[in-house]
Amino acid sequence: MIARRQQLALALTAVLAAAAACQAHDHEAPARPGPAASAAGRGFTLVASGDILPHASIIERARFDAGGTGYDFRPMLAGIEPVVSRADLALCHMETVYGANGAYTGYPVFKSPPEIAAALAATGYDGCSTASNHTLDDGADGIHRTLDALDAAGVRHAGSARTQGEGDAVTVMRAGPAMVAHLAYTYGTNGYPLPPGQPWAVNLIDEGRIVADARAARRAGADVVVVSVHWGTEWQDAPDQQQLDLARRLTASRTGNRPDIDLILGTHAHVPQAYEKVNGTWVVYGMGDQIAGGMFNHQGAQDPRGNQSTVARFTFAPPRRPGGRWEVTRAEFVPQLFDIDAGRVVNLGHALARGADVRGVRDRIRDVVLSRGAAKDGLVMGK
Secondary structure (H helix, E strand, O other): OHHHHHHHHHHHHHHHHHHHHHOOOOOOOOOOOOHHHHHHOOOEEEEEEEEEEOOHHHHHHHHHHOOOOOOOOHHHHHHHHHHHHOOOEEEEEEOOOEOOOOOOEOOOOOEEOOHHHHHHHHHOOOEEEOOOOOOOOOHHHHHHHHHHHHHHHOOEEEOEOOOHHHHHOOEEEEEOOEEEEEEEEEOOOOOOOOOOOOOOOEOEOOHHHHHHHHHHHHHOOOOEEEEEEEOOOOOOOOOOHHHHHHHHHHHHOEEOOEEOOOEEEEEOOOOOOOEEEEOOEEEEOOOEEEEEOOOEOOOOOEOHHHHEEEEEEEEEEOOOOOOOOOEEEEEEEEEEEEEOOOOEEEEHHHOHHHOHHHHHHHHHHHHHHOOOOHHHHOOEEOO
């Protein structure tokens, strides 16, 4: 573990030095001015969204949107593009791996078209977590194809790796004036074993490792550390006890007077879950599915909650004194719906004219998100 931490720190130091020299994203995209950066000139906004889970119907829709030649996922995401593209840093959760040569499948073993990566980039996403229970659906080959496609699109990734060096490194991105480290982990891989000799291929949830990685990132100069976790109980609106316990312990971890982790982003449950401030740190227990086909719950019934989600948006301000914490000054959630008939993500904050049914979905999402008292800590619904 000590050797790994040293490798991690060295790798991150090199990345941070290169990023500071160019004053841009690691893949040389210019930083976008977000609301906080425009208003204060020094802060930044971060947005994050839930699971992208392309079932067969989603793949077919992307084929249709491409005119029958190739696959185009951009129209699906167009409704949320204004929210994503205006942020200084935007993170998605790419739950599935990519296939090749038209061999694409949905549930239960996913192999998605790699054209998704270009759509994510076009929507404005800077990086994605890639650690999930489906990361090993096509073994090491699936990981390689997925990360290769994300790299080609200029989208960073965290949670899976092609080499040990990549597994030991930390994904660091610029968000306005800040350097943000993105770490990602999953509870498991649906029983698929790690590829022989590749224990670094997928990051599995381990409290000690998460804290060690976060501390190494901080020591090497990351201003903000964001942790994505694929966890929880499917179809359960409330976070389960394992989520609550791990969130409490991770947010309690500190080095000196500074927390080791600044934000926790949860995925996997298929339904929106609560946001909560724990030990002074925001935790999103579950953002829900941003893109998915018709979802069936454990009772075999189609469950509309499986197509509901939120985008988390946090505005960070710089420390008041050197060595202090970047503080969240505004916390928001944007309710979303994936319209499975139209094959489009709908921003419910801008869809109130669509009628009472949509308002009912928006209100249900709001009630779940606020169910653990986040409103008293300032969480509001955004557009």
